[in-house]
Amino acid sequence: xxxxxxxxxxxxxxPLALVLVFTVMGCAMANQQxxxxxxxxxxxxxxxxxxxxxxxxxxxxxxxxxxxxAAKAVTTDGNVALQWQRRMGVGADVVAASVPxxxxxxxxxxxxxxxxxxxxxxxxxxxxxxxxxxxxPAR
Numbered sequence: 001x002x003x004x005x006x007x008x009x010x011x012x013x014x015p016l017a018l019v020l021v022f023t024v025m026g027c028a029m030a031n032q033q034x035x036x037x038x039x040x041x042x043x044x045x046x047x048x049x050x051x052x053x054x055x056x057x058x059x060x061x062x063x064x065x066x067x068x069x070a071a072k073a074v075t076t077d078g079n080v081a082l083q084w085q086r087r088m089g090v091g092a093d094v095v096a097a098s099v100p101x102x103x104x105x106x107x108x109x110x111x112x113x114x115x116x117x118x119x120x121x122x123x124x125x126x127x128x129x130x131x132x133x134x135x136x137p138a139r
Contacts, residue, residue, distance in 0.1 A: 042100035
């Protein structure tokens with residue numbers, strides 16, 4: 001095979017290489033979530049979903065060591081502890097902080113949890129309420 005033919009063959013593979021690069025970048029960024037806090041706080045309960053194939057995802061007893069490590073990122077004086085409360089039907093865990101967290105502390109906690117490769121998502125456990133019903137169309 002001549003050099004020109006080989007170059008033409010390789011040049012036709014660049015779209016595939018580009019797709020591969022973007023796929024790898026997407027996989028690497030999939031666990032990096034933008035953590036946005038809504039409301040005024042303070043926040044004390046959080047929901048953390050570990051991937052099903054991880055140790056904490058399979059066994060709720062393996063969650064507490066991860067929470068202990070994440071709690072260290074919240075404050076420097078160590079006065080915040082995280083306690084596993086229960087596993088929800090969707091497989092996510094409800095976690096409670098020993099004291100209410102301000103915006104900066106809650107942000108650091110969620111970012112620390114989201115940085116764990118086994119965590120699919122971490123969010124504030126928000127209060128769900130019933131809103132006004134949509135109006136019926138006039139007949």
